[in-house]
Amino acid sequence: xxxxxxxxxxxxxxxxxxxxxxxxxxxxxxxxxxxxxxxxxxxxxxxxxxxxxxxxxxxxxxxxxxxxxxxxxxxxxxxxxxxxxxxxxxxxxxxxxxxxxxxxxxxxxxxxxxxxxxxxxxxxxxxxxxxxxxxxxxxxxxx
Numbered sequence: 481x482x483x484x485x486x487x488x489x490x491x492x493x494x495x496x497x498x499x500x501x502x503x504x505x506x507x508x509x510x511x512x513x514x515x516x517x518x519x520x521x522x523x524x525x526x527x528x529x530x531x532x533x534x535x536x537x538x539x540x541x542x543x544x545x546x547x548x549x550x551x552x553x554x555x556x557x558x559x560x561x562x563x564x565x566x567x568x569x570x571x572x573x574x575x576x577x578x579x580x581x582x583x584x585x586x587x588x589x590x591x592x593x594x595x596x597x598x599x600x601x602x603x604x605x606x607x608x609x610x611x612x613x614x615x616x617x618x619x620x621x622x623x
Contacts, residue, residue: 493529503616538586559599
């Protein structure tokens with residue numbers, strides 16, 4: 481029987497104004513593979529972009545792993561304390577209920593560890609995903 485492997489994911493969201501043009505990004509480390517995904521919206525909020533990064537990373541995993549995703553250990557690093565505390569400690573969901581429902585649907589039955597990482601600090605991958613999200617927000621501003 482094969483041992484479960486770990487997938488590491490860094491996510492971030494960015495918004496130029498709140499609301500304003502925003503971007504989200506994820507870096508997914510799966511074995512030796514590194515995948516970067518990113519996108520944005522013309523008029524959004526920072527919290528929505530943080531949550532979209534998680535959603536899009538989970539969607540990517542569901543597409544890539546289809547039948548064996550429940551056997552994976554998934555480790556998310558997120559600089560949004562709101563997301564981490566809501567998922568780990570049951571903080572009340574007050575806004576963006578559509579996105580919370582999507583996160584719950586996509587993460588159901590998965591072995592996920594949600595960990596907070598300090599933003600704009602010394603974590604190389606967190607800084608990289610921050611730059612990707614900021615770049616996407618700038619693309620939305622110029623579009």
